[in-house]
Amino acid sequence: MPEAPRKGRQVIQGIDASGGHPVEYRFSHARNGNRHLTVVFANLFAPDDYGWATGILDNLRSNVLWIRDRFDGGNTYYLCKGMDFAVERSVIALISKVVDALGLTPGDVTLWGSSKGGSAALYFGLRYGFRNIVASVPQLAIGTFVRDVYPDTGRHMLGEAMAPDDVRTLDAVLPDLLASGANPEANIYLVSSPQDEQYSSQVEPFLGLLQRYENFNFVFSESPFITDHGKVTQRNTPPLLGIAYLLVEGIAPRLGVVRHGYEEPDADRSGIDTFLTSTSVVQSSFAAPVVTAPAPHDLLPVTGARFTGHAPGAVRVSIWEKGKYLASAPVAADGGWTWVRDTPWSTGEHQVRLFAVDPNGYQSERTDVRCTVSEHAVAHVPDQDARYSAATVHGELPAPLVQWPEPYGQLPAHQIAFTGVAVDAVHVGFRENGVFLAACAVAPDGRWTWEPGWLWAEGVHTVEVFAADAAGVESPATPVVFAVTHATAGAAPADH
Numbered sequence: 001m002p003e004a005p006r007k008g009r010q011v012i013q014g015i016d017a018s019g020g021h022p023v024e025y026r027f028s029h030a031r032n033g034n035r036h037l038t039v040v041f042a043n044l045f046a047p048d049d050y051g052w053a054t055g056i057l058d059n060l061r062s063n064v065l066w067i068r069d070r071f072d073g074g075n076t077y078y079l080c081k082g083m084d085f086a087v088e089r090s091v092i093a094l095i096s097k098v099v100d101a102l103g104l105t106p107g108d109v110t111l112w113g114s115s116k117g118g119s120a121a122l123y124f125g126l127r128y129g130f131r132n133i134v135a136s137v138p139q140l141a142i143g144t145f146v147r148d149v150y151p152d153t154g155r156h157m158l159g160e161a162m163a164p165d166d167v168r169t170l171d172a173v174l175p176d177l178l179a180s181g182a183n184p185e186a187n188i189y190l191v192s193s194p195q196d197e198q199y200s201s202q203v204e205p206f207l208g209l210l211q212r213y214e215n216f217n218f219v220f221s222e223s224p225f226i227t228d229h230g231k232v233t234q235r236n237t238p239p240l241l242g243i244a245y246l247l248v249e250g251i252a253p254r255l256g257v258v259r260h261g262y263e264e265p266d267a268d269r270s271g272i273d274t275f276l277t278s279t280s281v282v283q284s285s286f287a288a289p290v291v292t293a294p295a296p297h298d299l300l301p302v303t304g305a306r307f308t309g310h311a312p313g314a315v316r317v318s319i320w321e322k323g324k325y326l327a328s329a330p331v332a333a334d335g336g337w338t339w340v341r342d343t344p345w346s347t348g349e350h351q352v353r354l355f356a357v358d359p360n361g362y363q364s365e366r367t368d369v370r371c372t373v374s375e376h377a378v379a380h381v382p383d384q385d386a387r388y389s390a391a392t393v394h395g396e397l398p399a400p401l402v403q404w405p406e407p408y409g410q411l412p413a414h415q416i417a418f419t420g421v422a423v424d425a426v427h428v429g430f431r432e433n434g435v436f437l438a439a440c441a442v443a444p445d446g447r448w449t450w451e452p453g454w455l456w457a458e459g460v461h462t463v464e465v466f467a468a469d470a471a472g473v474e475s476p477a478t479p480v481v482f483a484v485t486h487a488t489a490g491a492a493p494a495d496h
Contacts, residue, residue, distance in 0.1 A: 012026065012280070013026050014027065014281050015279060015360060015362055016094040016097065019089055019090030019093045019094075020086030021081075021087050021090040022090075022360040023067060023090050023093075024068040024281075024361060025094060026050060026053065026068075027063070027276060029063060030062050030063040031061040033265035033266065033267050034061040035102075035264055037063045037064075037102060037108060037109045038063070038065070039067065039110070039112065039124075039130075040052050040065065041078060041116075041117035041124075042116075042117050043113070043115035043116055043118075044150065044153070046117070049068045051113055063098075063272075067091060067095075073156075074152070075157075076153075076157055077120055077123075077153075079120070079123070079170075079173070080157055080170075082156075082159045083158060097275055101276075102271065103271060106129045106131060107131040109130045109132065110130075110134060111130050115136070115137055115139070116138075116139065118139075118190075118191075119135070119139050121133050121135045122188075123174055125188075126178070127177055127182060128183075130183070132189075133186055133189065134189045136190075137191060137192055137193075137198065138203070140174045140206045141171045141174075141201065141205075142170045143166065143167035143168060143169065143172075145198070146170070158170065174206075175209060178206065178209035181212065184214070185214075186215065187215045187217070188217065190210065190216070190217070191219040192219075282355075282362075282365065283363070284365060286358060286364040286365070287312070287447060288354075288356065288365040289310070289311040289317045289364065289367050290309045290446070291308070291309040291369050292309045293306065294306075294369070296370070297407075299376070300345070300374070301377040301378055302346075302377075303342070303343070304341065304342070305345055305371075305373065306340045307338070307369070308338045309336070309354075310335045310337070310445075310446055311335055311337055312445040312446060313335070313358055314335070314364070315357060316337075317339070317356050317357070318354065318357055319339055319353075319354050321350060321351065321352050322351075326341075328357075331356070335423075335445075335446070347374055349371075350370070350372070353367070353369075354366065396475070397424060397469050397473055398467070399475045399476040399478045400422040400425065400428050400466065400467045402419075402480050404417065404420070405418065405482040407481060407482075410482070410484075411483070412484075412486070413456045413484050413486050418449070418451075418463075418480070419450075421447055421448070422448055423467075424467075425468060426441070426468065428440055428442060428466070429466050429474075430464070430465055431466070432461060432463050432464070437452070456484045457484065458486050459484060460483050462480070462481050463479070464479055464480075465477060465479075
């Protein structure tokens with residue numbers, strides 16, 4: 001789902017659900033064909049669990065991949081949940097796919113993060129051979145830190161007991177990599193300060209291991225304006241960004257001869273575009289939610305406006321107006337959902353946009369609903385919803401909902417089409433004056449469409465629409481009254 005941050009850099013959201021844990025990400029294409037990727041990990045207090053995603057990297061010319069640290073409801077350092085390291089495997093799978101899709105190598109990648117994001121940058125950079133690592137105020141003894149300082153995160157990563165053996169295992173993951181000399185050619189840029197309360201336990205004991213790396217760079221900040229852990233990164237943001245800009249250009253500050261201006265303005269982007277499309281947070285194969293109420297011409301009350309519908313396969317329906325979030329409606333096991341607005345709504349015309357969200361966080365296409373709010377309207381349960389509710393209670397097959405044609409609409413003779421939803425049905429049939437016209441199949445999500453393909457006689461028509469289940473049991477019929485004209489008046493929906 002594209003976003004437009006304040007400086008205009010387009011950001012694409014996606015989810016890679018191919019691994020043990022779905023990994024949510026944001027991606028922004030490089031400027032001017034730059035052939036580099038910056039991967040950004042989040043700190044503990046990053047907004048929405050995305051790090052450095054407030055526009056501060058907008059001028060960076062590389063591709064940027066932000067990875068969210070939110071797995072089963074908690075932070076994981078991008079490593080583990082309950083000591084199951086499937087989180088790590090899922091994260092590195094996403095990074096590898098993006099690198100491959102861009103036609104890059106680990107040597108064209110910078111890993112970036114602060115605090116726990118810095119720990120992740122160090123870990124993934126060392127273990128998986130990425131060329132550049134920028135880590136501000138990381139924690140290197142992760143197990144002890146989360147147990148003692150952030151126990152909620154500790155329980156999420158280690159398990160409820162936070163067993164001593166598991167704490168020691170997490171404490172060792174970074175020191176063991178450093179002691180083994182993993183990825184010896186990495187360009188490592190580490191930022192810390194004696195004013196950081198974590199420095200003496202989380203950084204200083206491991207400096208000897210880091211200094212064994214030929215291209216290790218230590219930015220040791222002793223400014224009197226640094227008063228705590230969080231201030232170190234804030235105070236050093238300009239030099240950090242300067243390092244990032246140099247790395248993106250292929251300049252590692254400790255090297256004498258470097259490659260500069262690594263750009264391919266006409267590079268083939270089909271690989272990354274295919275990956276972004278396939279993992280886009282908005283999936284075209286995921287049906288948009290169906291709204292059964294309000295009907296197109298219903299008036300809604302100022303308070304207590306009621307929306308109902310169906311969203312098979314979803315866990316919630318997200319509801320918006322003019323880009324502003326209104327609410328989320330939980331979806332029941334049978335796909336039904338209801339939202340009642342409990343705050344006053346201004347009178348007049350409104351357009352509400354809805355989309356469904358599945359268990360992995362994927363979103364459906366959008367459904368727009370136009371409605372009118374009036375101070376004279378009274379909150380009520382629409383007849384269609386009452387029929388559905390009664391049918392559910394008595395075990396009957398509900399009558400199909402007809403979304404098009406609209407009641408008493410005028411339609412061109414050559415553009416007649418019927419669409420709607422039929423719950424628990426396998427097909428929908430059509431009759432006029434007792435004569436069977438046709439039948440159409442019902443999709444797994446309950447949607448159906450019938451396009452007759454013939455020229456209808458001019459005048460008023462009443463078509464009865466009924467559903468049938470696999471046993472051949474028919475539902476009550478839904479009558480549809482519409483007028484056919486041979487003039488160019490009215491129109492079918494845009495997707496017909």
